[in-house]
Structure formats: C-alpha cells, structure tokens
Amino acid sequence: VSAAEIRCNLDTWRERLERKLHQVLPSASENPARLHEALRYSVLNGGKRLRPLLVYATGGMLGVPAIQLDAPAAAVELIHCYSLVHDDLPAMDDDDLRRGRPTTHRRFDEATAVLVGDALQMLAFEILAADRDLPADAARRLKLVTLLATAGGSRGMTGGQALDLAAEHRQISLADLETIHRLKTGRLLQASVLMGAALSPQLDTDIENALARFGDHIGLAFQVRDDLLDVEGDTTTLGKTAGSDAMHGKATFPALLGMVESRRRLETLHGEALAALQSFGGRADILRELARQAVDRHV
C-alpha cells in the first residue's frame, strides 16, 4: 500500500467518523439543550481519533465495508471521550485544559460533566445495538457490545483509572505500572482493533490472537509515549497541561525508568506490535502507519 493511499484512506475514515458523530449526537437545540450542547462540546473537538481509525483499519484489512464500521468506530470514540471528561473532573485528575480548550467541567459545570460522561456511555451502547448501518447479524453486534463493555469496565479502563489514582504519590513497581497502563489505555485500544475484526467473515482464532497482541503492545506503547510527552511537551502543543503527571505525583515510565530507558521501552513495544502484524503482510500497512503515529506523535 503506497503512502498516498494510506493517507487517503485515513482522511476518508476521519471524515466518515466526524459525520457519524455529528449524526448520532443529539442536536444542541434538543432538550435538555445544555446537556446536549455539552455532549457535542466534549466529542466534536478535533481529537486524534486513533481508536476509531484502528476500527476502520482493522475492519478494512479484513474485508468489512466502511459503512459497517461507522457505528463501532463512533461507539469506541464516545467511550474514549466519556473517560476523558470524567478523568478531568476535580475529584480525579483535576485538569483545566483538554485538546486546547477548557475541560467540560470548566466550560460547563461539574454536574454536567458527570452527566455528559454517563450519557456518552449510554449512547455508545445504543448505537451498537440499534444503528441501522450495522449488519443485521445480531450475534456480531452482541460481540461488539461485549468487547466494548469488558474493555471499559472495572477489569479494564475504569479499573486502570482506579489503580492509577491509588498509585499517586506512591512508589510502585514497573510491573504494576504496566498493569495500570494496560488496563487504563491498552484495553480500549485493543478493543478498537478487535471490534473492527469482529465484523469480518474472515476472522479466525489466529487472526484474532495476532490482533489482540498488536492491540495490547500498541496500547502500552501509546501510554509510554503519553508519559514522555507530559515531560517533553509544552501545554500549547499538547492542548492539555504539560507536566501534570509530575505535579500529581503520578506513576509514569519516565519517573520509574528515566527518559532514556523509557524511550528504549517504547521502541521495544513498537517492535513487538509490528511483529504481531507479520502474518498480514502488506495488508496491514495502514495499521503499521497508525502504530507509527502512536509512538511518534507530539500531541
């Protein structure tokens, strides 16, 4: 796959996703208008959309038409956005800035931010269950619900955030840190890949296992990069407050391993992610590009 073709695919999918998000989010003029305005504010804000792109890239590689991937791509992004809104709350990471704008609880209020997160979760599952563009096969839809709910729950993302908060201002082991990040970030990235695959008629256990490994490695790599950016980056470029990990006494890879070792760990994880894609040959080039973006990114 040529670089131009990859770029063209990613641009097309980004457009599809934004259109889908605009469509599934209730209009800001519909009652309760303030809540709906806050929902749109929290989602339609120029995020990187890595998770939905993983859905499209994996599904596309395995022969799933893009129209069937719009709903799972939107659902996983809604879950990601809800987690950012709740994580930014004063009782959690207490952040004022997200994607270069005031966080939802700063722009609206705390109660609205809690409700935005709750409503986004419900909307994600409503879409998976009832969206008209998904294939009629109910068993596959149920698998999407299972993948997303499991990745988001107390044994996944929510559990990771709980462990992350509990680790603040404490010394933890590298193994514990990796567990936190695997749960907090890795599970949803992995679910994105597996949701794209779940709609494919070509899916078998070997493919699913390889993709699960890819998702796991790329999820952890993404978070190592995130930790590095919090040290290296500046607030304007990041669109969120730089140095906030150190400020909160967060357990991070740079804090535990130092910058040099963390960068080495990032490269290893990147290599392991690519190794998991080997059997797909050139078909996985877009996934490789997304992996590259995840580890090379400056935002």
Added chain:
Amino acid sequence: VSAAEIRCNLDTWRERLERKLHQVLPSASENPARLHEALRYSVLNGGKRLRPLLVYATGGMLGVPAIQLDAPAAAVELIHCYSLVHDDLPAMDDDDLRRGRPTTHRRFDEATAVLVGDALQMLAFEILAADRDLPADAARRLKLVTLLATAGGSRGMTGGQALDLAAEHRQISLADLETIHRLKTGRLLQASVLMGAALSPQLDTDIENALARFGDHIGLAFQVRDDLLDVEGDTTTLGKTAGSDAMHGKATFPALLGMVESRRRLETLHGEALAALQSFGGRADILRELARQAVDRHV
C-alpha cells in the same frame, strides 16, 4: 392469584436477584480491590429492588422462565444503583446518606464514586450481551441493550437529572415537572417492564403498548410518592436525608401543587396505571401489587 402466592413469588424473585447480583459483581478481593469493594457496597445494600421485580413480574406474566430474567433484572438494578451513586455526588445532590448508610463518596471518596458509577454501567451491558442464562436469541438480547441504553441516556434518565438540576431554585410549570420526573424516574421503570416483556414469545404491539403505558404511569406515580415522602418522612425510616428537596430548592409536586393536590395526583396516576393492565385480567395481579407498593410505600 392469591396474596400468599404473590408474596411467595416476590420473595423468590428477590432471592434470585440478590444471588445474581452477588455472582455478577467482581469479588472484593479481586484487583482493583478497593473499586470492587465499592461496587459491592453500592449495590448490595438492601434496596427495594422495584425495577428488577417489575422485570420478573412482567416476564413471568408473559411466560418467560425466571432464569432468563435474572440477567435483565440485575442489569436494570445496576443502572439504577449507578444513578444513585452519581446523583449523590457533591456536585449533584450532595447527599450523605443512602439506604441508611453513608453514600459511596462519603464511605470511600469522590473519585471512587465516579468510577463505581462508570463501572456499573459497563457491567450492566456486559451482562446483557454475554450472560449465559439469557436465551441464545441474539436479536432479543440486542433489544434489551437498546431498551436499557435508551432509557438511561440523555433522552431518558440522564437528561431528566440534568433538567432536575437546572430547575433548582426556579419556578417551573407542572408540565415541566412531569417531564423531568418522566425522564428521570419513569423511563427506567418503564424499561424494566418492557425488558421483562421483550423476552416473551407472546409479545405483540397491543401488549407492548399497554405495558409501556403502565410503566409510564407507575414511574411518574413513584416519583410523586418520592416527593411526598421527602416532606412526610423522617431520615431514619427513609434511610436518606428527609427534607432534602426543600433544602435544595428542588421542583417537586408538593412544592407546586401542595400536599393534598399531590396526593390526589398520585391516586389518579395509580388509577391510570391499573387501567393499563385491564386486558391482562388476573395474570397481572403481581404487577398490580407492585404498583400498590410503589404508591403506598413509606421508604
């Protein structure tokens, strides 16, 4: 159906539900242990379990085996419990007491309470999608997901809570108040009835419409009774802070209509709920008893 038989059915279902909740909630010793302890604390606390009982009673009336109703009954109760945990947060209704014990954010902390609510939502959908005791028919499971997600979302319960908060210390019309309560309380009660019905092979449009009307009326009646109890009741009996509506300047039926008119409205709604059950004859006796409990209750 005799009074003894009704009592026996309700007791059996209560036991089934508690067993199911114990089983689906992760053990408090499983990591992240504090989050899992908080999940169990927030759910296994002697609630009235009206919503799950509506699931069992409606499904039972329409020939659905109880074992198939355990999962939807548990799922709807998890969603109800999550909403209580989030509604009690300082940024929302700021309550210290729930079911006679400290609220989740008081017993644990605010961040944990936010995460408990999030994890309960995910768990509810995971159960509907993946529980082994549900019938294999994936289309019916998807209908359960759709009913629950729609009732819980920004056009349902979450939207109702947003409108409720926005109405504090403001004069609103009776029509607006009824809209708030229909969304905030009615939609989930209605969904409980419809989820029980959704698994029945006997379901047709007439039955579904009658049950939807019943659920709507009983939902609103439940909330009128709630408003009355906040004025009439005392904190010890209620297990939550009495008089908190007035303290928060909440829009309520007593505030808008006075106590006498509110009681009259309650009776009317009760009558309308019973009227919706007419075509079911004696088969609906347990639903009638649950309706009676909802409007007669002192807790």
